[in-house]
Amino acid sequence: MKNTAAQGRPLVYSLVWGVVLTLVVSVASAVATIMEFGDMGIRNAQACAFLVMGIIVTLYMKRKDSSLVSFGFRKLESKPSRAVLFYIPLLLIAVAQPLMNGINVELGAPEVISIIVMTLLVGYTEEAIFRGVIWNYLRFKGPFFYIVFSSIFFGVLHMANAFGGNDLIHTLLQVINALLLGCVLALLIETGRNIVPLIAFHFIYDALAMVSIENLEREVLIVSILNILYLVYGIYLLMVLIRKHRNNSLNL
Secondary structure (H helix, E strand, O other), rough: OOOOHHHHHHHHHHHHHHHHHHHHHHHHHHHHHOOOOOOHHHHHHHHHHHHHHHHHHHHHHHHOOOOOHHOOOOOOOOOOOOOHHHOOOHHHHHHHHHHOOOOOOOOOOHHHHHHHHHHHHHHHHHHHHHHHHHHHHHHOOOOHHHHHHHHHHHHOOOOOHHOOOOOOHHHHHHHHHHHHHHHHHHHHHHHHHHOHHHHHHHHHHHHHHHHOOOHHHHHHHHHHHHHHHHHHHHHHHHHHHHHHHHHHHHHH
């Protein structure tokens, strides 16, 4: 698979993908807001932006590798294995918010469908870019370089969502949340080498968060709990990755 331009300037190409995605979604949100489409209209506009970027990134990946294996798209094993243990904590993370706040049963069918479509597109597109394309660009620099870079980059691009609140502690926790989640997902693509479970988690996490009842009083507590889970999970994955590379070195 030839990717000469990206290999020459992998950081630049990585930054371009993330920045373009953010700009396209931001423009779609701004237009929908100016047109006064309402919450669901804004969400649908964002979904269209993610759809466009999802198509673009898919065509790019297919052009570079028709099998998509080099971007982490692998078949899931039919038989249970120890690798499944890597993903079990993702379920705890995904259900934390709805368990604590409850599900908003007042949402209508159009809203639920809109949320499902939106979060499916977000999960696929963001993972394909951050844990697919960018991982493919930077893997030759070593796993730890990729993990640090992609975690910070993922966190920075998600910081805009955190600055909507006026509370400093709340904002800082949201920023840390984005950074730690980016780190966990980067560690998972390095340890498991499979992007499919990450796409599924990203979709479920976002969907459950959006159908949960908003509770500003509990939000700081929920984000704090999630950050602790990310930290513990990240340390476990880091130990697995270090042991994996140590074993590979001994086998050489």
